[in-house]
Amino acid sequence: MARVKTAEWNKAEGNGFDVARVRENFPILGETVHGKPLVYLDNAATAQKPRAVIERVARYYETENSNIHRGVHRLSEQATRAYEDARAAVRRFLNAAHDREIVFVRGATEAINLVARCYGGANLEAGDEVVISAMEHHSNIVPWQLICQEKGAVLRVIPVDDRGDVVMEDYHRLLGPRTRIVALPHVSNALGTVNPVKEMIADAHRAGVPVLIDGAQGAPHAGVDVQDLDCDFYAFSSHKLYGPTGVGVLYGKAGLLEAMPPYQGGGDMILTVSFEATEYNALPYKFEAGTPNIAGVIGLGAAVEYLAGLGIEAVAAHEDRVLAYAVERLTSMPGLRLIGTPERRASLVSFVFGDVHAHDIGTILDQDGIAVRTGHHCAMPVMDRFCVPATVRASFACYNTEAEVDALAEGLDKVRRLFDGV
Amino acid sequence: MSDLRDLYQELILDHNRRPRNFGPLAEANRSARGVNPLCGDKVAVHLHVEGDRVKKVSFEGTGCAISIASASVMTESLKEQSCDAARDLFERFHRMVAADDGQGADGDGMGKLAAFAGVRDYPARVKCATLAWHTLRAALDGEDKAVSTE
Numbered sequence: 320m321a322r323v324k325t326a327e328w329n330k331a332e333g334n335g336f337d338v339a340r341v342r343e344n345f346p347i348l349g350e351t352v353h354g355k356p357l358v359y360l361d362n363a364a365t366a367q368k369p370r371a372v373i374e375r376v377a378r379y380y381e382t383e384n385s386n387i388h389r390g391v392h393r394l395s396e397q398a399t400r401a402y403e404d405a406r407a408a409v410r411r412f413l414n415a416a417h418d419r420e421i422v423f424v425r426g427a428t429e430a431i432n433l434v435a436r437c438y439g440g441a442n443l444e445a446g447d448e449v450v451i452s453a454m455e456h457h458s459n460i461v462p463w464q465l466i467c468q469e470k471g472a473v474l475r476v477i478p479v480d481d482r483g484d485v486v487m488e489d490y491h492r493l494l495g496p497r498t499r500i501v502a503l504p505h506v507s508n509a510l511g512t513v514n515p516v517k518e519m520i521a522d523a524h525r526a527g528v529p530v531l532i533d534g535a536q537g538a539p540h541a542g543v544d545v546q547d548l549d550c551d552f553y554a555f556s557s558h559k560l561y562g563p564t565g566v567g568v569l570y571g572k573a574g575l576l577e578a579m580p581p582y583q584g585g586g587d588m589i590l591t592v593s594f595e596a597t598e599y600n601a602l603p604y605k606f607e608a609g610t611p612n613i614a615g616v617i618g619l620g621a622a623v624e625y626l627a628g629l630g631i632e633a634v635a636a637h638e639d640r641v642l643a644y645a646v647e648r649l650t651s652m653p654g655l656r657l658i659g660t661p662e663r664r665a666s667l668v669s670f671v672f673g674d675v676h677a678h679d680i681g682t683i684l685d686q687d688g689i690a691v692r693t694g695h696h697c698a699m700p701v702m703d704r705f706c707v708p709a710t711v712r713a714s715f716a717c718y719n720t721e722a723e724v725d726a727l728a729e730g731l732d733k734v735r736r737l738f739d740g741v
Numbered sequence: 742m743s744d745l746r747d748l749y750q751e752l753i754l755d756h757n758r759r760p761r762n763f764g765p766l767a768e769a770n771r772s773a774r775g776v777n778p779l780c781g782d783k784v785a786v787h788l789h790v791e792g793d794r795v796k797k798v799s800f801e802g803t804g805c806a807i808s809i810a811s812a813s814v815m816t817e818s819l820k821e822q823s824c825d826a827a828r829d830l831f832e833r834f835h836r837m838v839a840a841d842d843g844q845g846a847d848g849d850g851m852g853k854l855a856a857f858a859g860v861r862d863y864p865a866r867v868k869c870a871t872l873a874w875h876t877l878r879a880a881l882d883g884e885d886k887a888v889s890t891e
Contacts, residue, residue: 677780678869679805679806682863694779694781708781737749
């Protein structure tokens with residue numbers, strides 16, 4: 320099995336991206352699973368953490384731990400600076416105009432819930448419409464369903480074609496006088512589709528409608544410039560971007576965030592409190608009630624700086640090479656059918672293999688140390704659309720290699736043998 | 742490392758390929774549906790119960806080899822059993838694949854059901870093997886709601 324030939328990986332890579340060296344930055348990649356080297360292809364679920372992130376979080380706890388935005392003592396000043404430096408790092412990563420447009424939350428899910436609750440809550444009335452697509456993760460469906468139910472608003476869904484692309488004519492038709500917000504995934508977590516979000520945002524804006532982009536899969540792979548996209552909100556999770564779990568980011572245009580009511584009440588989000596009235600704090604603190612995940616935010620700051628150090632474009636080019644090889648290698652296997660063959664793909668392939676259920680495939684691959692995701696990927700409507708109960712998903716990150724794709728293909732050959740030919 | 746063949750025994754592969762008692766049951770007087778929300782596996786178990794005896798049983802659904810085979814072998818083991826015996830079999834099957842104390846883990850006296858003893862070594866798959874059984878219990882109890890492995 321050609322799995323540990325780092326020198327060969329090295330040679331195979333063009334453009335100076337040294338994947339062998341990148342792999343050395345991720346301690347977990349040295350682990351074995353069932354006695355085999357770990358082949359981690361479940362990055363769309365969560366990415367592994369580079370030493371730079373792990374050590375930054377440890378350093379915070381070992382030398383800086385204290386609460387932020389309140390103490391006048393030295394540690395609190397240090398922690399506050401590190402926390403706000405992370406905000407600035409995220410602002411640079413997204414190319415947002417202002418630090419105050421970066422709100423730290425628990426994850427992409429909470430970011431979307433915040434917008435649904437605060438923007439939707441303030442702007443939706445009975446009969447109004449929210450437009451999403453048929454390829455959403457449940458996180459970009461359920462928060463909108465909740466607020467629509469509460470307000471008597473209607474959820475409208477842009478269909479997806481057989482390849483896994485949104486049907487643009489239907490999208491344009493759905494943008495109507497009652498549309499109050501559009502929420503779309505940058506990259507589909509179940510299909511790998513890269514949506515033409517810039518174009519779709521411009522279309523919505525022509526109709527006077529703001530757009531939220533669910534960037535959970537987009538931020539780690541697509542390279543995000545919120546000003547170029549002109550999106551009104553952008554949500555992503557730290558842990559899929561090599562950062563700690565429990566932290567995410569809501570980017571929002573300052574004007575929209577300012578007009579929205581707070582999400583939660585508590586400390587840090589206020590200027591003055593009396594029993595008669597409370598004056599809310601300025602952005603972004605208005606949306607950051609309570610002591611935040613300080614270590615997580617600082618870790619996220621380290622993650623985006625790590626990624627910037629690698630070069631987001633170099634990473635994307637490397638991932639695209641591995642992905643193209645995976646698509647080529649997998650589609651050459653008899654009985655294997657890709658679910659989603661979109662015009663533009665990023666970071667992942669979803670597939671079914673003969674009539675072997677995804678879970679059985681997942682268990683068999685795991686015996687060879689290969690971690691993939693199996694199931695509905697929290698996107699049950701996508702499974703229904705493509706008439707499959709579940710798929711196997713292999714998703715790639717900066718440290719994955721063509722040799723790991725070979726290992727996946729060899730594992731699938733083993734599945735075929737066990738299940739008597741597929 | 743446990744051998745994959747301990748999990749995917751020939752009996753399991755066979756019942757997955759050709760599930761027995763698969764389909765609706767016209768005479769059914771008790772039915773229940775089960776879902777595993779984590780993976781989307783779905784199963785319906787139909788029983789024709791006369792007095793205290795399971796006269797006929799069938800199942801329908803989609804799922805992995807473990808869950809389909811488990812449902813299929815389950816239907817074979819239930820016919821002409823009393824409802825109490827069926828409940829007892831549920832308990833013994835559950836102990837075999839999941840009990841912390843390892844009691845009954847060898848599947849002694851379980852007949853064909855012992856083929857599922859290997860599931861114990863794959864904790865993530867225990868729910869696959871037990872979904873049909875949970876659904877059976879709901880059908881026996883006459884619960885008209887979907888059961889969930891969660």
